[in-house]
Amino acid sequence: MKLKHGGKLILLSLIWLAVILQVLINRDLHHEEPIVEAFSSSEMIPVEGMISCYGEFGEMKLAKVTKETMLVNLAKKLGITDGYEITDSSGNGYQEMTLTKNGKYGTTTLQIVSIETENVLGEQVTRQNILCDIKVYNDLSYTSECKDTLETIYTELGMKPSVNIYYKGRTEGMISKNRQDEITKTLLSILHAEEVERIENDNYTTIYAYTPRFEEHITQNGKDINVNLAYTYHESENMTYIHLAVPYIAQSY
Numbered sequence: 695m696k697l698k699h700g701g702k703l704i705l706l707s708l709i710w711l712a713v714i715l716q717v718l719i720n721r722d723l724h725h726e727e728p729i730v731e732a733f734s735s736s737e738m739i740p741v742e743g744m745i746s747c748y749g750e751f752g753e754m755k756l757a758k759v760t761k762e763t764m765l766v767n768l769a770k771k772l773g774i775t776d777g778y779e780i781t782d783s784s785g786n787g788y789q790e791m792t793l794t795k796n797g798k799y800g801t802t803t804l805q806i807v808s809i810e811t812e813n814v815l816g817e818q819v820t821r822q823n824i825l826c827d828i829k830v831y832n833d834l835s836y837t838s839e840c841k842d843t844l845e846t847i848y849t850e851l852g853m854k855p856s857v858n859i860y861y862k863g864r865t866e867g868m869i870s871k872n873r874q875d876e877i878t879k880t881l882l883s884i885l886h887a888e889e890v891e892r893i894e895n896d897n898y899t900t901i902y903a904y905t906p907r908f909e910e911h912i913t914q915n916g917k918d919i920n921v922n923l924a925y926t927y928h929e930s931e932n933m934t935y936i937h938l939a940v941p942y943i944a945q946s947y
Contacts, residue, residue, distance in 0.1 A: 743830045743837035744860040746944060747844040749853030751806075751822040753813065758782070758791070761806045765793040768804050768824070771847050772840075778802075787811070800830040824853065837861075857910060860939040862947075868927050869934045874899055877936075878923060890917050898926040898947065910941045 756764075762780060769778060778795040793804040805825040813819045828840045841857060848855035869877075878901055882889060887905035891914075894900075902914065903921040911920035920941035927934045937943050 742862045743833075744858075744862075744945065745826075745828045745830070745837055745840045745844060746858040746860070747826045747848060748856045749824050749848045749851070751824050751851070751853060753819040753821050755820055756806070756808065756822055761791045764806060764824075765791060765804050768826070768847065769793055769795065769802070772802060772828075772843065774802060799833065799836075800828060802829075803827040824848070824851070858939065858941065858944055860937070860943060860945060862938075862945075863936045864933045865936070867932060867934065869925060869936075871899070874925050881923060881938075882921070885921060887921050890919050891915070898924060900924045900943075902942075908940055912941050914942075 765780060769775070774795045777797075778793050780791065780793050783790050783792075787810045789808040791806045793802075795802045803826070807823045807825060809821045809823065811819060811821055826844055828837075828844070830837050830840065837859070841859065845855050845857065878889075881887075882903055882905075885903075885905045885907060887903040887907075889901055889903050891902040892900065901923045902917075902919040903923070904911065904918050905921055908920045911918045913919075922937075922939045922942045924937040924943060924947060925934060926937070926947050935947065937945075937947055
């Protein structure tokens, strides 16, 4: 039996969500690799993943050359040895040094952000923070590897990593509200998550939810959330974009 065009879209969307869920709950992806390959080769729903990690390195002064060395060493731990660019910028009370590597399959951005502030004693101090964003195209299993690698690196450096996982997919045309509800219901059911809040208008739908499966969470309007799902339709492209993040969507959409 042949599926109608709309049926194919919803099926592909559900496959996309199912694959992502496997990554999010850290299950063995070995048996799901054929699904990942089939999905990644689909022109209907290209996939983009983003792993963001943040950690407080401590209160100290760091020379420019020290920051450069730290960024290069961090890059090496991620398998980046050449082809990167290091830039330096500053503003009112902060300095940023950034290492960027653009590749065929993704982009890696490493930052050391130095913030001038006061400690609890009212003394002027410089707080060093290390940030990392890894954007990956069409390889969900690799985003899971990146998450594990970053958590190990941050822990070895004595930092408690704060991790945000984000995925974006797209389907041609507009997904109806009913189909959005079907996808959302399936997603939350698999995650054992409960919807906390929903925001809807003509351009987008955003759902906030909470599940005990993930330790990471934020508090919004007095409520804990750690799953964020959104649907956006871009009329000029005739594309519906699906966004999924744990614990929240940090990117603009």
